[in-house]
Amino acid sequence: MQDLAGKRLIIVAGKGGVGKTTCSSGIALHLAKQGRKTLLVTVDPAKRLEDSLGVPVGFKETPVQPNLAAMMLDPEKVIREHLSRELPNVKIAEHPMFRYVTNYLPGLNELMAIGKLNDLRREGKFDAIVVDTAPTGHALSFLSAPKAIQELMSEKSLLKWAIRGYGVWQKVQATARGATNLFKKKADQEEAPPDIDFERIFGDIEEEAQKIRAFLTDPEHSALVLVTLPEKLPVEETADLHEVVTKDLGMTVVGIVVNKMQPDALAGLQPKFDAVAGDKAARKAFVAGAAKATGQSDALVEAMVAATEFSEVRRAMNLGHLAELEHKLPGIPLAIVPLFKQDVQGLKRLAEFRAALFDPGNQRLSVAAKP
Secondary structure, rough: OOOOOOOOOEEEEEEEOHHHHHHHHHHHHHHOOOOEEEEEEEEOOOOOOHHHHOOOOOOEEEEEOOEEEEOOOHHHHHHHHHHHHHHHOOOOOHHHHHHHHHHHOOHHHHHHHHHHHHHHHHOOOOOEEEOOOOOHHHHHHHHHHHHHHHOOOOOOOHHHHHHHHHHHHHHHHHHHHHHHOOOOOHHHOOOOOOOOOOOHHHHHHHHHHHHHHHOOOOOOOOOEEOOOOOOOOHHHOOOOHHHHHHHHOOOOEEEEEEEEEEEOOOOOOOHHHHHHHOOHHHHHHHHHHHHHHHHOOHHHHHHHHHHHHHHHHHHHHHHHHHHHHHHHHOOOEEEEEOOOOOOOOOHHHHHHHHHHHOOOHHEOOOOOOOO
């Protein structure tokens, strides 16, 4: 997490339920604390960002604290705003040709959302924009939209030629309608539909896709942070996600947050604990002695020993999955954040999370285990 200096756009992605929103909020809070004007944006329709920050977040920039603002982004709303600016007097989004083409551009809403982020960046109001994405599948649609649309709108695409053909058809229809109207009364004449230059509109979209793709893949200004849990399925999905975003999309992953790591309750006392807990007679003597010394019941002391055992089993499992992550993705900076006792909600808890996320003691470089 130390490689975020100078980055203008930081996208946080990962499997559902791993803590992306909390990590996004922690990163944004950290940048704001460094004096950088930061905008935290969520494209996840679930209102988790409000829960994380503990303040209402709407579709406009909402001040959270000094140097930090937050907002939600509705891709459908963004594209309608964009089209209304292009052609303010035409309901272009309801035009049959527009609906036909957008059926073949499933990432158009996502592209416009990224375009909105790019517009915010170009305005220069913020030094950094942190994006909280939806779970992996939706995040991939979001991130791959520029490349997909650029390919679909290429010169070899049938879609491109369909748009051009429609432009020619519009002109022919206008000429035919004009000729027919010459022989009709004024009241009976057909009104021409709006003459919409779809080739220009979609050409602008293609150009925007090229610009956005260039920015997303620029390691100097853009960064991708993946979030995972030290568990089997999240680790496997993180490895798959990393391969897609780096190899297929050309983006740079600057780090992986391994969230909710079981804390080390024994902190170096493991051998002594195992010697007591693993020996039936020694355990019984320890429980009886501790109960007598504290005036508590044997049952309570035994429950505490059992709880510590369970904690250590969980930690061992977490460490095993962490080792698997390092084996799959060596050489990537990791931030290993411990499991908190309470949900991280509200700015006070978020400040504690942010401290753990950027604690130098929790940072390391993933190193594949030797065979």
